[in-house]
Amino acid sequence: MDILSLYTAPKNTKYMVVDVPDVGLLNSLGLRAGTKVTVQNRYALGGPVLLRVEDAYSVAIGKDIAKQIGVTAC
Amino acid sequence: MLNTNSARMGIAGSAYPNDGRHSDRREPSKTKILLMGNPNVGKSIFFTELTGIHAMSSNYAGTTVTFMEGRFKLGEKEYTLVDVPGTYSLDPTSEAETVATEFVKSGAAAIICVLDASNLERNLRLALELQQYNIPIVYALNLWDIAERHGIEINAKLLEQELGAPVVPTVAVKKQGLNELLKQLENMLSNTKSADHACENANCTSCPFNRFGKHGNDVFTSAKEISRRVSRKTKSNLKFIDKLGASMVKPFPGIPIALLVMALAIAAVVFGGRGLRAGFLLPLVQGLNINGVYYGIVPLFQWIFTAIIPEGMLLNILIGEFGIFVISFEWILALIFPYVLLFYVVFTFLEDTGYLPRISVLFDNIMRKLGVQGGSLIHTIMGYGCAVPAIIGSRAATSRKERIVIAVAICFAIPCISQTGALISLFGEFAWWMLPAIFGFSILLFILVTLIAGKFVKGKVDPLIIEVPNLLMPNGKAFGRKLATRMRHFLKDAEKPMLIAIIIAAVLAESGLLAIIATHAEPLVSGWLGLPSEAVTALILGIVRREMSVAPLLALELTTLQAFVGGVVSLMYIPCISVFAILAKEFKAKIAIIISLGTIASALFVGGLINHIGVFFGG
Numbered sequence: 001m002d003i004l005s006l007y008t009a010p011k012n013t014k015y016m017v018v019d020v021p022d023v024g025l026l027n028s029l030g031l032r033a034g035t036k037v038t039v040q041n042r043y044a045l046g047g048p049v050l051l052r053v054e055d056a057y058s059v060a061i062g063k064d065i066a067k068q069i070g071v072t073a074c
Numbered sequence: 075m076l077n078t079n080s081a082r083m084g085i086a087g088s089a090y091p092n093d094g095r096h097s098d099r100r101e102p103s104k105t106k107i108l109l110m111g112n113p114n115v116g117k118s119i120f121f122t123e124l125t126g127i128h129a130m131s132s133n134y135a136g137t138t139v140t141f142m143e144g145r146f147k148l149g150e151k152e153y154t155l156v157d158v159p160g161t162y163s164l165d166p167t168s169e170a171e172t173v174a175t176e177f178v179k180s181g182a183a184a185i186i187c188v189l190d191a192s193n194l195e196r197n198l199r200l201a202l203e204l205q206q207y208n209i210p211i212v213y214a215l216n217l218w219d220i221a222e223r224h225g226i227e228i229n230a231k232l233l234e235q236e237l238g239a240p241v242v243p244t245v246a247v248k249k250q251g252l253n254e255l256l257k258q259l260e261n262m263l264s265n266t267k268s269a270d271h272a273c274e275n276a277n278c279t280s281c282p283f284n285r286f287g288k289h290g291n292d293v294f295t296s297a298k299e300i301s302r303r304v305s306r307k308t309k310s311n312l313k314f315i316d317k318l319g320a321s322m323v324k325p326f327p328g329i330p331i332a333l334l335v336m337a338l339a340i341a342a343v344v345f346g347g348r349g350l351r352a353g354f355l356l357p358l359v360q361g362l363n364i365n366g367v368y369y370g371i372v373p374l375f376q377w378i379f380t381a382i383i384p385e386g387m388l389l390n391i392l393i394g395e396f397g398i399f400v401i402s403f404e405w406i407l408a409l410i411f412p413y414v415l416l417f418y419v420v421f422t423f424l425e426d427t428g429y430l431p432r433i434s435v436l437f438d439n440i441m442r443k444l445g446v447q448g449g450s451l452i453h454t455i456m457g458y459g460c461a462v463p464a465i466i467g468s469r470a471a472t473s474r475k476e477r478i479v480i481a482v483a484i485c486f487a488i489p490c491i492s493q494t495g496a497l498i499s500l501f502g503e504f505a506w507w508m509l510p511a512i513f514g515f516s517i518l519l520f521i522l523v524t525l526i527a528g529k530f531v532k533g534k535v536d537p538l539i540i541e542v543p544n545l546l547m548p549n550g551k552a553f554g555r556k557l558a559t560r561m562r563h564f565l566k567d568a569e570k571p572m573l574i575a576i577i578i579a580a581v582l583a584e585s586g587l588l589a590i591i592a593t594h595a596e597p598l599v600s601g602w603l604g605l606p607s608e609a610v611t612a613l614i615l616g617i618v619r620r621e622m623s624v625a626p627l628l629a630l631e632l633t634t635l636q637a638f639v640g641g642v643v644s645l646m647y648i649p650c651i652s653v654f655a656i657l658a659k660e661f662k663a664k665i666a667i668i669i670s671l672g673t674i675a676s677a678l679f680v681g682g683l684i685n686h687i688g689v690f691f692g693g
Binding site for chain 1: 192199324325443
């Protein structure tokens with residue numbers, strides 16, 4: 001399976017998180033290996049990505065962390 | 075049935091690690107009920123509805139580092155309801171979560187755990203974690219209406235069985251389900267004696283309190299399984315507000331909408347405040363002329379004092395031009411109160427709708443280029459109201475560097491609403507472009523200071539991670555209470571420094587001391603800044619209160635250039651005594667002193683520079 005960086009992964013496709021940095025808040029918000037996410041919006045000039053997590057809630061993640069999150073299509 | 079006798083607010087967070095515990099010592103755990111849940115689930119509305127005192131918390135992620143407690147009656151017994159900071163889990167990964175965990179560990183009679191029905195799985199994780207602490211829990215399945223609109227149907231009875239505890243569907247903003255929740259809570263509390271007993275030496279898996287304990291599945295797996303069993307997808311039926319909420323966070327049309335919202339917010343504060351002042355407060359304070367007699371607050375005091383006090387210095391100090399009873403009403407009630415009120419009406423509304431995190435997301439790219447992140451934009455906007463809650467609110471920032479950089483930028487570049495009110499009045503007598511010009515200058519200054527402070531403060535800034543909540547229409551009662559609390563806090567906090575400043579002003583002006591100081595300060599005030607020497611009053615009083623660095627200028631005959639220089643000096647000048655105190659408390663006295671000296675020096679330097687450039691070009 002190809003692992004993409006969440007920061008560049010195309011919009012409106014469902015992904016599964018496979019690799020995530022050890023950040024407490026990400027874990028609390030439910031972003032861990034196995035979580036299903038969709039990229040909803042992307043923001044120019046180094047802005048964050050807005051994710052829909054498990055089809056239930058939206059979380060925005062800054063570029064510098066989003067780059068470190070690996071996902072695969074599912 | 076419900077009845078509030080008292081409430082108090084404590085501040086929780088790492089700067090006051092003991093406050094949470096103080097509260098425990100004050101309140102025996104047998105009468106304490108904890109109100110818990112994820113951020114943005116409407117917890118504060120439960121608190122308002124149950125106790126009648128509003129919690130100063132907000133519906134955006136992670137900023138509720140203050141907590142409130144209020145009393146309420148359940149049947150015959152009285153309990154204390156504690157509004158615990160919203161938290162996603164009990165892993166102490168942030169200050170708010172540490173505080174929440176401490177509350178649970180210190181015990182309580184019961185927990186009301188508020189769950190977001192539209193987001194059950196994630197909320198269930200906290201629900202399950204809480205069950206490991208042997209405290210009886212009743213669950214409120216809130217935002218039931220939003221879940222329905224999103225096409226999520228939850229079998230509450232089945233969830234009740236899964237959790238082994240009462241589950242009540244609620245729509246707190248519309249007061250639906252609250253009575254049922256209280257009934258369940260009362261039932262549970264009257265039955266807990268035996269339950270408590272049974273659990274004391276329990277490692278038994280049959281005990282509901284231990285079902286998801288250390289022996290079972292981890293909470294992630296359990297939450298997923300339970301959520302799958304109790305919920306069903308139906309057809310979603312999104313309303314306009316749901317679609318608007320989604321559009322508002324898209325780059326287009328989100329950014330144009332954000333600019334429009336900000337323009338409307340500024341217009342509401344500036345024009346609303348001006349109208350309130352001119353149409354109501356100014357006549358009330360200065361008096362209306364009816365058949366040659368003035369009826370108003372100041373004329374009333376003038377009438378009383380001239381009747382009982384002989385002419386002389388004392389009478390002047392009370393009701394002279396700078397008299398205590400003249401200035402306190404003219405400056406505080408007529409000059410700044412209308413703007414403060416309008417600012418908090420607008421800010422509280424934006425906050426309660428859940429709009430503010432959308433601004434953080436839309437402009438994170440710009441903030442990131444400045445070396446901070448979008449989350450700080452909320453604290454900066456708060457700073458346009460008052461720097462004190464903005465600096466306290468910045469505790470939600472995950473890195474210390476971010477907090478210090480934003481605090482410094484707010485102190486140097488962001489005028490508070492009291493000061494803005496005074497500036498509106500000052501500039502109102504000159505040209506329309508002066509107000510936009512000073513705000514443009516404030517934004518440039520903010521950018522510059524943030525960049526410079528970022529270079530000097532050690533450490534690193536964490537990237538943005540923020541939940542974007544559903545957009546919702548605020549609950550009128552909760553909005554009103556929050557606004558009332560904010561105004562009360564403003565008046566209470568401002569009271570002492572205002573009185574001090576007013577007394578200093580009255581004594582300086584009436585004793586002749588001012589003339590002596592003015593002569594000595596002449597080279598600076600007149601030579602360098604180009605202002606009349608009496609303007610030194612503004613520099614003295616401005617240390618105590620921000621609007622006082624503008625208000626004395628209103629009584630002087632100034633040119634447009636002088637008014638603008640006065641405005642710039644005031645903008646950049648030392649924030650005020652309350653801000654100094656909060657900086658010293660939250661960071662270090664050293665930081666407070668550096669900021670104070672830095673602001674005074676740069677304000678005088680830039681003010682003089684503008685004066686000399688203006689004089690050079692103006693001829």
